[in-house]
Amino acid sequence: GAVVSQHPSRVICKSGTSVKIECRSLDFQATTMFWYRQFPKQSLMLMATSNEGSKATYEQGVEKDKFLINHASLTLSTLTVTSAHPEDSSFYICSAERTGLSSYNEQFFGPGTRLTVL
Amino acid sequence: RKEVEQDPGPFNVPEGATVAFNCTYSNSASQSFFWYRQDCRKEPKLLMSVYSSGNEDGRFTAQLNRASQYISLLIRDSKLSDSATYLCVHNQGGKLIFGQGTELSVKP
Numbered sequence: 497g498a499v500v501s502q503h504p505s506r507v508i509c510k511s512g513t514s515v516k517i518e519c520r521s522l523d524f525q526a527t528t529m530f531w532y533r534q535f536p537k538q539s540l541m542l543m544a545t546s547n548e549g550s551k552a553t554y555e556q557g558v559e560k561d562k563f564l565i566n567h568a569s570l571t572l573s574t575l576t577v578t579s580a581h582p583e584d585s586s587f588y589i590c591s592a593e594r595t596g597l598s599s600y601n602e603q604f605f606g607p608g609t610r611l612t613v614l
Numbered sequence: 615r616k617e618v619e620q621d622p623g624p625f626n627v628p629e630g631a632t633v634a635f636n637c638t639y640s641n642s643a644s645q646s647f648f649w650y651r652q653d654c655r656k657e658p659k660l661l662m663s664v665y666s667s668g669n670e671d672g673r674f675t676a677q678l679n680r681a682s683q684y685i686s687l688l689i690r691d692s693k694l695s696d697s698a699t700y701l702c703v704h705n706q707g708g709k710l711i712f713g714q715g716t717e718l719s720v721k722p
Contacts, residue, residue, distance in 0.1 A: 601708070606657060
């Protein structure tokens with residue numbers, strides 16, 4: 497299967513700092529990657545769709561100036577949480593879409609990044 | 615109404631039991647459906663796709679009823695290793711929409 501990595505796996509930071517999370521597709525190229533957020537006991541919520549070489553598409557209610565997404569290559573997307581606050585503490589998961597022969601392009605998930613803002 | 619609604623959990627069952635999860639979705643235009651499994655503090659992993667004709671993979675059987683907008687997952691002969699949260703997911707225009715998940719705990 498396809499492998500997607502995320503770095504870091506865990507980060508603890510002070511309120512007001514910025515945190516960058518990297519998502520890499522290791523053995524395939526991904527034109528499209530997705531960023532999700534999951535709060536405890538809740539489901540994954542799509543934050544934004546990251547498109548290589550163009551601007552990300554954000555879901556309703558997600559601040560694009562706070563969650564900066566860059567997808568500069570076919571194997572790397574980054575999510576930067578700017579001026580993080582305790583309410584941004586969450587489990588951030590990326591996925592990379594691999595195009596296939598079927599009508600559905602499967603998404604492969606990274607292992608997630610647990611962010612704690614003090 | 616949530617886009618994807620699942621049975622509230624947790625389900626606590628003994629080893630060897632058969633357990634069924636149900637899920638309803640609100641968008642009739644949804645085309646692809648899946649069950650994912652998520653272990654505690656881990657990323658979700660694809661368990662199986664769900665087809666209109668129903669499909670089986672070992673001890674797991676998934677069914678889709680488009681008329682009722684209803685999806686099910688049946689686990690037979692449950693194992694301790696089946697303990698996890700099961701997520702009902704549908705694909706809407708390339709985006710995956712996740713249900714809140716149903717927690718399963720299989721006890722010895």
